[in-house]
Amino acid sequence: MFPKFNIQQLFIISLFVVINTLNSQSNNLIMTNKSLDSIEIEKQINKILEELTLEEKVAMCHAQSKFSTKGVSRLGIPEIWMSDGPHGVRAEISWDDWSYAGWTNDSITAFPALTCLASTFNLELSSAYGFSVGEEARYRKKDVLLGPGVNIYRTPLNGRNFEYMGEDPFLASKMVVPYIQGVQKNGVAACVKHFVLNNQEHWRDKVNVEVSDRALHEIYLPAFKASVLEGKNWAIMGAYNKFRGKYTTHNPILYKILKTDWKFDGVVISDWSSAHSTEEAALYGLDIEMGTGTDGLGTTTKDFYSLYYLATPFLDGLKDGTFPISVVDEKVKRILRLMFRTNLNNNRSLGSVNTKEHQDVALQVAKEGIVLLKNESDFFPIKDHKNLTIAVIGENATRSMTAGGGSSELKPKFEISPLQGIKEKYNKATVLHAMGYQTGASEYAKIYPPTLDLDSLKREAIKVAKKADIVLFVGGLNKSHLQDCEGEDRQQFGLPFKQEELLDEIYKVNKNIGFLMVSGNAVEIPWLPKVKALLQTWYLGSMSGHAIADIVSGDETPSGKLPFTFPVKLEDNAAHFYGEESYPGINYNQYYKEDILVGYRWHETKNIKPLFSFGYGLSYTSFNISDIKINKNKFSVNDNILINCKIKNIGKVEGAEVIQVYVGKPNSKVKRALKELKGFDKIKLQSGEETISNIKIPVNSLAFYNETFSDWEVEKGEYIVYIGNASDNILKELKIVIVE
Ligand code: BGC
Helix, strand or coil, rough: CCCCCCCCCCCHHHHHHHHHHHHHCCCCCCCCCCCCCHHHHHHHHHHHHHHHCCHHHHHEEEECCCCCCCCCCCECCCCCCCCCCCCCCCCCCCCCCEEEECCCCCCCCCCCHHHHHHCCCCHHHHHHHHHHHHHHHCCCCCCCCCCEECCCCCCCCCCCCCHHCCCHHHHHHHHHHHHHHHHHHHEEEEEEEEEEECCCCCCCCCCCCCHHHHHHHHHHCCHHHHHHHHCCCCCEECCCCCCCCCCCHHCCCHHHHHHHHCCCCCCEEECCCCCCCCHHHCCCCCCCCCCCCCCCCCCCCCHHHHHHHCHHHHHHHCCCCCCCHHHHHHHHHHHHHHHHHHHCCCCCCCCCCCHHHHHHHHHHHHHHHCEEEHHHCCCCCCCCCCCCEEECCHHHHHHCCCCCCCCCCCCECCCCCCHHHHHHHCCCCEEEEECCCCCCCEECCEECCCCCHHHHHHHHHHHHHHHHCEEEEEECCCCCCCCCCCCEEECCCCCCHHHHHHHHHHHCCCCEEEEEEECCCCCCCCCCCCCEEEEECCCCCHHHHHHHHHHHHHHCCCCCCCCCCCCCCCCHHHHHHHCCCCCCCCCEEEEEECCCCCCCCHHHCCCCCCCCCCCCCCCCCEEEEEEEEEECCCCCCEEEEEEEEEEEEECCCCEEEEEEEEEEEECCCCCCEEECEEEEEEEEEECCEEEEEEEEEEEEHHEEEECCCEEEEECEEEEEHHHHHHHEEEEEEEEEEEEE
């Protein structure tokens, strides 16, 4: 028996059949923006639009559950299913509330946090990461992955920095593009978040950000712009905060910049309960409203989805003529376009989860992202031998770091702890362990360990340290509330949970200490002289312990470079230098007084020496960088600056180096940072191997945003090109001139 279809269903089915036939004929397995079928798709979208009732259209513009929107069942139009993002696919959440649904088939691969990915400076790894997490999202039947996040690292207190790609707009722009493209190859939309200026969690749902046009365009928008223009993301998420008095989720910049200037043709999705007005949501570019509860606080439970701003109030406004029908049509067109790219694309792959390939990608990103910050007397690598005793001390040696953190929390199939990784690697040595301190419950993860006696934890750690040749202190922050976690900022810049006191005690009995900093943020490190070595190990996901053990043992040479500055003290950071008005704001109003001088731009221009600078990271090998040249010294605006140099691995082991090119404009007519990153090249070399590195910088990428006529301008005159392997380790400065 054939099922019976009505006329409308037959109509829609025939459209899909035509489209899918066209797709398969084009030999192009994945439908893309550029696909030849896009004109055809636009025609189909218009036809479908004619079939939809006003009620059906409006129903597509808001949530029907925590993570899905309604389809139109009579026409076979599917629901859209979303999931967090960005470090793996989140476990299934219940239909109507934030509790986990308790499925047993939703565990996944946890990838390293995006700060770690940024530290790799490796575009291919970003692509592999995006592709792998996209495959997992596809397997889990998600149409939209809520990530990646590219908000700029402005203050080390921001509880959510670990989900972003650091302080430099150029680095974030480069790294985000392959991630997006990788995800979307699976027919899963990458939803880049949080547009825009969501640079702190404190007061995130009410703070109003005032920032200059220049800083907006030069610092805070570039990674979003690269996502749209180069990554071609199919979705973007609004943020909670306000910008110039209006909520960013329905702010005029959505239309003006995103949809008009950048011609973004995807869907703007609200952050969960970040919409606050039907009129603004309708008119200022929000397409889908997602949420927690009607009032944005999650307290209303009765029929709340129909009370959303883009639900019944929107429908009423359309019916009584407050809004023209074209307003909803524009939103539904975008939503249908998203569907043709995702759940109406029958040619998309089936996806996969927890594969060996995904684990390998997670491991490689983790290893390449770890940054060696100090290595006195070649403390690392530590070679295994049977007479060696290693004391692994610290709660972070065993604490799950995929649990907690907020919406990026994950349920991995497994998570190798640092202790486990080290024990497996050092199977000849004696590995002792002591927790040393305890931090208590993780609010998001709902983990409530029994409370232990802190004095006895400390005593035990000292005892263990005394017996050992080497102490590996695995400390730092964690994913609990007020640490690296969504919803609030950190309360202190220094190490929490009295770890410094513990370190002092350990130092009295054993001076051979290596510190493994587990964090997504800079931490104040006045105790640096007490440790021989320091590794920044981020949050590394499923393969955490293996990656750490590979680096500690020297099976992998560290090559990560910091994607943000470590200031000596908090006031050295630009946002904090200007006090309360700048961070966190006064009466919910905040002024980004440092303007364009964010991160290393501030430190260098104001000559404030950081503890560790942007782009810095040590290796177990060393490189000789020579013959640094530029193709010519006079350029016009449409030229490319070509920089090349020789690089040789002159150490004993394989390793990788990141050549970094910064450009500065002395005697500029406007305020400038001393220099800004404009190009980089990561090169892997065997011991003794040599190669040439080529870096291309388009002259027009040196433009500044001219506020007097609201556009980019390349200033003519002399520039300095700085070539080095860290922002504070410049090997050569070359002058160039930009002429007409
Ligand atoms: C977060 C978003 C997340 C959403 C859904 C919000 O609280 O800010 O990043 O995607 O929740 O979990």
